[in-house]
Amino acid sequence: MNSPEEWEGYGCEDAYPPRHDGPGEPPGTGAAPGPPAARPRIPSPRAAAEDHGPLPDGPPPERAAPKPGPTRPAPAEGPPPGAPAAPGDAAHPGDGRPELPHRVLTSLLGAWALAACSAEETAAVEAHLTDCAFCADEALRLRDAVGLLHPADNLDLDPLLRSRVLEGCLGRRPARIPVPEWAAPYDAETAKLDALLRDMGDAEWRAPVRLRWFDGERPVHRETTAAGVLGHLLAVDGLVAASLGLPDPLGDAAPAGTAGPGDRTRALWRTLGEAPRTPALHRPWREQSHALIRTASFTGGGVSDLAVPYGPVRLPLRDAFLDRAFGCWLHAGDIADAVAYPHKGPAAGHLHSLVDLAARLLPRALARRRQAGLAGPPRELVAAGSPGRTLHLEIEGDGGGHWYIALDSPAAVGSPERTVAHLALDGEEFCQLAAGHIVPDEAAAGSDGEREAVRDVLYATASLSRL
């Protein structure tokens, strides 16, 4: 159907009806006659934007029948009044029909090359090209340029490539100012979230997200948007930023005193509305995370014990960075789920550090639950620093390992010899439990020994979660 003999008025009608001029057109633009008899010297500009590969190795794309995919909508109205005569009516310069001015024809060359003008205009341009070598030359160049366009590849960069590339670089020239080991998981997880955010379209920032955690007794949740989740990360990372002397992202909205993650998040949401809907926080969040990594690198090991206030508790800076890596990973997962993107977990070594942080926080969490009357009294009191009754926590899978949790007091030391219970979980399951995404009674865990100790540790793990 595309042989030159059948060429008629640029032949768009098989794919979509001829387009007509919009209301804002310069007068006369739509009045060009369609010259079915005047075969263009330069053939059809291009085919549909199908994925035929970028390299012009193969035959030039043919004008083809409509392909699956986007098609141009048909104009609602019929031919405009005063449209040129029916096809078959030859048109030549000088036959009495008004010609488009040279300026207009030239301005149409880009649209012509992209097959994005009306049949009448196409015909007028092509008639002109037989007469104007200057325009014909440009038309050829632009049409060839169209061949270099292609639909976006949507090649997702492998998130693991980053660490391979950076490791390769540092193998060739060691860093004089390295990123501290305890900041590496935060570096990796923020980079992964950044890549996810960059792939998101504007509408996806509005995707509803249900933030879930465990308040000590029961699972709770709060509705927000993907953008709201990022606001949460920005606000909580800001606690660490402020400890390092960086600006507080909340600015004047920062709650007074030692507000914790939840209060800070709510303060930010109050200024933005509960459910922010735009990518506006992407840049501030990324700039803050880069600044955190950079500052941690410069201050190095010297500040790793600096206490970062987390509301009622304080964490050493090194643990605060691990906590933020954990939060970034989990909430990146929340965002990824909301927009149906895949999101990989941390590298094994990083996961191990995150599990280790949770395991180290468990004795304090157990004590807090006891104080709150949510767990039974300690069975046995030992001198600070001595081995006490212990739960052996075994985390399976990459990044797993063995931890010995002191059950009766944060001051006691967990010890394999004093083990009274054994709890085994998959690493991912343990992290989901620590995030409060799984109810303790429903965690897929294997256990033996004292049932109460196992239950207390499962509940304490879930209680590590918060907004």
Add this chain to the structure above:
Amino acid sequence: MQQRLARGEAAALGELYDRFASLVHSLAHRVLGDEDAADRVTREVFGYIWENPDAYDPKQGSLRSWVATLTQRQAVHRLRQNEAVLARDDGAAPAEVERKIQDASTAARADYIVTSMPAPLRDALELAYIHRRDYCQTAADLGVTADEARRRLRLGLQLLSTAHHQKLPPGGPGEGNGGPW
């Protein structure tokens, strides 16, 4: 950024990667058409920049365009090596090999031009090409006059067409070494 790299700041290397990895990887993939080969060129390009932070001269243009040039050069260098092996095995004509290399580097230059051109031009091209909107619809979508839409489409293609006219980056046979590496 250059100073931070020169100081040996690993955090700066991470930021460099975050800024340019998708550009480097996609250009390398455009030339080589293979994920693993593009990964390898990505490692080589960042390794080169990290080892030679002083090789960038801000007077010659933006860091981004320098990174893109390095990438194209290294990717073409790798393509040339691959093709030389293939040509030895299949006896492909040198002219054929040369054409393939030329086409691949033109395609990479075109991609770089598209990602670097002003967003209004890129948006207009995307509407007309990907979404098959005519220029009047493109104008309406962008909230500009039909005149302006025509201008953007033409200017965008004019910029893109320069991909055909630039010379192949150095690194071919007879042009000395195989690139900066």
